[in-house]
Amino acid sequence: MVAAAFPNLALTAAGGPTLSPAGAALLVPVLISGLLAVACVRPRKQEPDVHDRGLDRIIAGPLLAGAVWLALGWPATGGLRAPATAPEVWAAVALFSGAGALVWGSRMFLRLRWATLVLLLALPGVPIRWPVDAAVGLAALAVAAVELRWRLRRRPARDGTARRRAVAAGSAGRYYFPPNLVAICGLGVLAAGVATTVVHGGVPRELQRSHLPSAVVAAATAAPSPPAPAVDAPGASAGPSTGRSNRAASPLLSVVSDPHRLTAIVARPRETTR
Amino acid sequence: MTVVDQVAGSDAQAFDAIRALDDSVNGLHREYPEFSARTVFVRGQRPVIAGVATLVVLACVLAPIGTLQALMTAATLLYGAALMYRLVLYRLGSRAGNLVVVSDDEARSRIDTELPIYTVLVPAYREPGVIDRLVSSLDALDYPEDKLDIKLLLEADDLETIEAARRSLSAEPIEIILVPEGGPRTKPKACNFGLHSARGEFVTIFDAEDRPEPLQLRRAVAALRRLGEGYACVQARLSYFNSGQNRITRWFAVEYGSWFRFLLPGLTAAQAPVPLGGTSNHFRTDVLRGVGAWDPFNVTEDADLGIRLARLGYRVGVLDSVTEEEANSDFVNWIKQRSRWYKGYLVSWLVHMRQPIRLVREIGVRGLLGLNLFVAGTPLTTVMNPVFWTLIVVWFAEKPNWMGQVFVPPVFYLAMASFVLGNAAVIYTGIMTTRAMGRSDLVGAALTSPGYWVMMSMAAVKAVAQLVRRPSFWEKTTHGLDVAQEVRPSEASPAPAPAA
Numbered sequence: 001m002v003a004a005a006f007p008n009l010a011l012t013a014a015g016g017p018t019l020s021p022a023g024a025a026l027l028v029p030v031l032i033s034g035l036l037a038v039a040c041v042r043p044r045k046q047e048p049d050v051h052d053r054g055l056d057r058i059i060a061g062p063l064l065a066g067a068v069w070l071a072l073g074w075p076a077t078g079g080l081r082a083p084a085t086a087p088e089v090w091a092a093v094a095l096f097s098g099a100g101a102l103v104w105g106s107r108m109f110l111r112l113r114w115a116t117l118v119l120l121l122a123l124p125g126v127p128i129r130w131p132v133d134a135a136v137g138l139a140a141l142a143v144a145a146v147e148l149r150w151r152l153r154r155r156p157a158r159d160g161t162a163r164r165r166a167v168a169a170g171s172a173g174r175y176y177f178p179p180n181l182v183a184i185c186g187l188g189v190l191a192a193g194v195a196t197t198v199v200h201g202g203v204p205r206e207l208q209r210s211h212l213p214s215a216v217v218a219a220a221t222a223a224p225s226p227p228a229p230a231v232d233a234p235g236a237s238a239g240p241s242t243g244r245s246n247r248a249a250s251p252l253l254s255v256v257s258d259p260h261r262l263t264a265i266v267a268r269p270r271e272t273t274r
Numbered sequence: 275m276t277v278v279d280q281v282a283g284s285d286a287q288a289f290d291a292i293r294a295l296d297d298s299v300n301g302l303h304r305e306y307p308e309f310s311a312r313t314v315f316v317r318g319q320r321p322v323i324a325g326v327a328t329l330v331v332l333a334c335v336l337a338p339i340g341t342l343q344a345l346m347t348a349a350t351l352l353y354g355a356a357l358m359y360r361l362v363l364y365r366l367g368s369r370a371g372n373l374v375v376v377s378d379d380e381a382r383s384r385i386d387t388e389l390p391i392y393t394v395l396v397p398a399y400r401e402p403g404v405i406d407r408l409v410s411s412l413d414a415l416d417y418p419e420d421k422l423d424i425k426l427l428l429e430a431d432d433l434e435t436i437e438a439a440r441r442s443l444s445a446e447p448i449e450i451i452l453v454p455e456g457g458p459r460t461k462p463k464a465c466n467f468g469l470h471s472a473r474g475e476f477v478t479i480f481d482a483e484d485r486p487e488p489l490q491l492r493r494a495v496a497a498l499r500r501l502g503e504g505y506a507c508v509q510a511r512l513s514y515f516n517s518g519q520n521r522i523t524r525w526f527a528v529e530y531g532s533w534f535r536f537l538l539p540g541l542t543a544a545q546a547p548v549p550l551g552g553t554s555n556h557f558r559t560d561v562l563r564g565v566g567a568w569d570p571f572n573v574t575e576d577a578d579l580g581i582r583l584a585r586l587g588y589r590v591g592v593l594d595s596v597t598e599e600e601a602n603s604d605f606v607n608w609i610k611q612r613s614r615w616y617k618g619y620l621v622s623w624l625v626h627m628r629q630p631i632r633l634v635r636e637i638g639v640r641g642l643l644g645l646n647l648f649v650a651g652t653p654l655t656t657v658m659n660p661v662f663w664t665l666i667v668v669w670f671a672e673k674p675n676w677m678g679q680v681f682v683p684p685v686f687y688l689a690m691a692s693f694v695l696g697n698a699a700v701i702y703t704g705i706m707t708t709r710a711m712g713r714s715d716l717v718g719a720a721l722t723s724p725g726y727w728v729m730m731s732m733a734a735v736k737a738v739a740q741l742v743r744r745p746s747f748w749e750k751t752t753h754g755l756d757v758a759q760e761v762r763p764s765e766a767s768p769a770p771a772p773a774a
Contacts, residue, residue: 048752050607054736062660073672110605 001099006071006092029122036115043111055106063098067091093119291454298466299457302566308628309582311572311621314745316628342680349658350685353692356651357699359643363540364532364703368710372539374497374508374591381492386418392491393423393474393559396482397464402438403754404483404600409446411480416488423473424448426482427464430455460748461552462568462575469559469567478556483753485515485598486554493595494556506561506588507580509538510554514601516756517716522608523601524719525726530601531707531716537648538592546644547584547637549577549619554597561588571746572625574618581626581645585636603755609733614749616653616737621745623650657734659727662693697724 070091097116101109109116303310315323333341366372396408412424426443428436430452439450451471453464465479476495480486487493490510497508511534517527534551541548555576565586568575580590602608626633626645634642669677681689704720719726740747 046755048604048607048755050604050610050752052606052610052736054739055606055609055732058732058735062664107606 002092002096006088006095009088009092029118029120033115033118036118037112040111040115041108043107047107051105051107053105056101056109059106059109060098060101063094063101067094067098070094089122090120093122294467294470295454295456297470298463299570301466302569305566306582309566309569309578309585309625311569311578311625311746314621314624314741319624319628339676339679342676343682343685346680346689347682347685349662350689350692352651353655353658353696354688356647356655357692357696359647359651360537361699361703363544363648364536364706365540366543367536367538367540368706369543372543372592373594374501375594376493376496376500378489380496381489382416384492384495386421389418389421389492389495390475391421391423391473392417392495393425393469393472393477394491395425395427395465395468395472395477395479397427397461397468397479398435398482399429399432399459399461399464399750400435401482401753402435405435405438405442407485408448408482409442411485412446412448414488415486415491417491419447422447425468425472426450427453427468429453429459429464458570458746458748460570460573460575460746462572463570465575466567466570469562472559474559476556477559477562479553480597481553481599481753483600484553486510487595487597490554490593490595490597491556493593497591497593498556498558501589501591503558504587504589505591506565506583507550507555507557508591508593509548509550509580510556510593510595510597511535512551512554513596513598515598516601516603517713519601519603519756521719521722521725522605522729523603524716525723525729526601526608527711527713528704528707528716528720528723529726531711531713532703534592535707535710536703541644541648542590542592544644545638545640546648547581547641548590548592549574549622549649550580550590552576553599556593569625572618572621573614573746573748574622577619577649578622578625581622581649584641585626585633587636600753600756602751604752605729607752607755609729609736610749611751612730612733613736613740614751616656616734617741617745619649619653620737620741653734653737656727656730657738659731660735662689666693 070087074085074087074091093116096119097109100112100116303312330341330345333344394412398405408426412422415422424447426439426448428439428450436450436452443450451468453467457463469477476491476498478491478494487510494508494510498505501508512530513534514523514527514530517523538548561583565579565582565588567579569578572578583590602611623645627650630642633645637645665677668674701720701723704723705717708714708716708720740749
């Protein structure tokens with residue numbers, strides 16, 4: 001529905017990393033948002049089964065009205081190929097949130113509040129590069145961590161030793177993160193801590209849970225590794241073939257873990273234009 | 275423990291139960307129809323409200339700018355007046371002497387045989403999880419057991435809670451009264467039914483999860499005897515035992531701190547009606563029966579009763595004794611509870627404004643100011659907030675010409691003063707409250723209270739919408755949400771002292 005309402009925004013995001021910094025800047029918060037959504041979508045243990053349809057409408061009404069106001073007040077110009085604008089992003093987020101509150105209820109809206117707020121950072125054409133890169137690192141790192149967990153969960157029990165897990169983590173880290181991204185991984189670990197603190201209020205157990213896989217992946221990345229991908233050669237193959245098969249098994253990474261795209265993001269020239 | 279199900283008893287008991295039920299539902303309406311919320315919008319109010327609404331719509335069509343100017347002027351004046359009144363209440367409430375203080379020695383000075391029988395009503399509905407807490411809370415009360423008349427009021431069809439109560443309270447001197455079906459299923463109806471068989475000279479209400487201060491009943495007896503017959507009730511202060519659970523409970527704790535430390539004492543000093551809290555209000559039983567007890571059709575029967583007491587010439591004091599309650603920690607649950615409070619305030623306002631001239635004769639101009647600016651002003655300004663927030667956003671985004679015309683200079687400056695100074699003042703009073711509470715950990719909550727205002731506005735919108743469609747519908751608040759939550763030791767309240 002959101003894609004249909006804001007087609008050029010959807011096209012910018014879909015063509016994202018390989019096309020322009022604008023696309024990358026749009027995609028990164030979407031990835032982080034997706035990660036937060038995965039983390040928060042399930043009800044917490046003590047969450048009461050209390051719902052209120054009236055409240056759903058009260059939340060949805062202003063958001064949908066705001067989306068219409070933004071869409072009518074600042075209509076997209078320049079057709080489908082034009083870069084998306086900030087009001088479009090805000091309108092899309094408002095539409096998504098409002099419709100979500102109506103369809104899934106205010107409780108789900110609340111659970112996904114941080115995931116939704118992060119989407120507001122998806123401002124196209126951010127002129128500074130390093131925060132974008134750091135965010136890319138964070139998103140990729142976090143997605144890799146989710147992927148890693150997803151894969152380890154599906155391993156037979158006899159393979160679940162600490163050593164094998166470390167080996168798996170190492171190979172996944174080397175695959176997803178070329179060595180020249182170590183610094184970005186560090187930033188990613190830091191950002192993961194900030195995000196966890198925001199979401200869980202600095203609970204030590206949650207911090208530990210979020211940092212442990214991140215740190216493992218970062219350490220594995222920093223270790224001597226197989227040949228690094230050619231960061232200056234977009235389109236070059238990267239990582240072992242086993243990684244490819246693992247990646248193919250996870251729908252979550254079908255877009256973002258493509259090494260071609262990731263390399264293109266990292267290697268793109270310092271552009272500050274939209 | 276005894277279980278009283280009069281309907282299932284002998285014919286005489288069943289007849290008595292039916293009579294008690296009828297009294298609980300219709301008693302106030304029979305005795306004081308003008309105070310009953312059975313019909314919220316009475317004959318005179320409907321045409322007035324409809325007429326005003328029609329006039330406004332017509333004026334908007336014929337002269338939109340002029341009408342909007344008038345509406346903005348009225349709204350701005352209401353904001354300014356409500357804000358000033360609130361600040362005056364803070365000033366009055368912060369003065370010493372507005373709380374009724376009974377020292378520990380004075381509370382304990384009466385020997386047990388001199389103490390009167392005290393009725394404690396504990397209404398509960400679908401709360402099997404919090405029944406266990408009732409035992410520890412009531413055990414902690416420092417009052418002779420043979421002088422306590424504790425009644426747990428359960429709805430007859432609430433089998434789950436009844437079963438939990440039978441299990442947990444088998445060894446306790448607590449009477450479980452099954453409230454028969456019929457009439458509105460509200461807390462005040464259950465309380466009226468319990469009051470029918472109350473034996474005490476004084477009566478109070480506690481919720482099942484409440485933790486009253488152990489000496490509270492003794493203090494209430496001493497206070498009511500000292501204050502004299504003119505005082506029908508003393509309201510103990512309410513606080514929260516789980517205030518550190520999350521952001522919502524911290525905001526809630528700051529708000530309750532303001533309410534019971536400054537605003538209610540300020541209202542008593544201003545000689546305005548005091549909207550009572552839902553629990554821990556201690557009444558003289560004969561007076562309570564005489565004024566018609568609780569209105570079963572009003573969803574804030576406590577606030578309504580406080581206003582009614584003032585109209586009938588009684589005074590209310592604020593007792594310096596704390597009952598710890600469970601702060602609502604869940605957003606949706608909080609909105610439901612708060613919307614009920616706001617709806618009830620508006621219902622109470624509509625009920626008591628039916629005859630304004632008589633009202634002024636009964637409670638004076640000060641009382642009228644308090645009723646309009648505090649009881650009605652709170653939900654009305656809260657429901658208007660989103661409109662003004664939207665206007666601010668639109669102004670900064672587009673700067674439309676029509677807004678410049680709507681806000682003529684005097685109104686603009688007053689609105690700006692309300693916006694800037696008012697918001698700053700409200701945040702400041704929140705910080706002042708945290709200082710008075712000795713809770714520096716709540717300063718962050720006071721500073722971020724604008725987030726709480728957004729929640730309040732959502733609740734107010736829901737309240738207004740529901741006022742039109744279902745004025746007597748009771749939005750049930752789910753309790754026991756703090757159970758099994760991790761409470762940091764520094765935030766945990768000390769356990770009540772054992773009974774002396």
